[in-house]
Amino acid sequence: MFGPAPDATQLDALHHAWAAATSPAAKLEAGLALAQLGDFTCRAELLDTYSGDISSLDREHRLQLLDLILATATEREATDDRLFVLPDNDDGSVYLRLAGSGRMLLARAATVRYVELARVFDEIHDxxxxxxxxxxxxxxxxxxxLYDEDSTVDAWAGEMTAALADVPATYVFRGAAFTPRIVIDExxxxxxxxxxxxxVLIRPNAELLTTWSGLAHPTIGSTVGPDDVAAFAGYAERLLALPWRAGVKYFYGHDVDGGPGLHR
Structure with a gap:
């Protein structure tokens, strides 16, 4: 949903669904709907669920749960040890999603987590x-x-620290205060x-922009023609017209830290 803040009736109904949910999957569904409306009150319990026993969730729901936590995490939550725990009986999908989660977390403090993961796998470079x-x-x-034998994780970690040393923002992307411009251009x-x-390698960036903004991206087919080019150009214009504040992280147009969102 994108637009004005939801009315109390919508939120009351979703909070009732949350309270009445008897399974992690039902909790996930209600928690996602609330977060899309800018209500993040269920986020802490969802993190508890993720770091606990999620054996009842199938692979798709495990990844959906992780994606929701990643996309709505504040900087403090992004460095919580529970977020980087590998659930039991995982086939590796969750671990890969965590390792590749930088552009979902956006938190500068999370760089240490990716250094830790890189150190674990440094010898095999998988x-x-x-x-x-x-x-x-x-x-x-x-x-x-990857192709420089003199490159080391320690040296890379030091270079990242230096690159971000003069960036005051809490949420960063490519070494600067976060804005969506780079991903829009990509x-x-x-x-x-x-x-x-x-x-047709469009979907990941398109879905990420929708997650940040709440504006649904154009349909993505198996081929791309002139009409699609025009549709995505218009989508980019709508995104760039939103009142993004540099260094702020958004989920469906809502500031995850409770500040002003993108809604008009």
């Missing part, structure tokens, strides 16, 4: 290592050179390449 270093890059703007570039016959 996909978990790569997505953890990608997360560090998304926060700090400092890349880890999205438009992907649309143009797809329209020229390249692969």
């Amino acid at each position: 996909v978990t290592f790569e997505v953890a270093t990608d997360s560090g890059f998304d926060l700090s703007g400092v890349e880890f050179d 999205l438009l570039g992907s649309v143009d390449r797809a329209a020229a016959g390249g692969p």
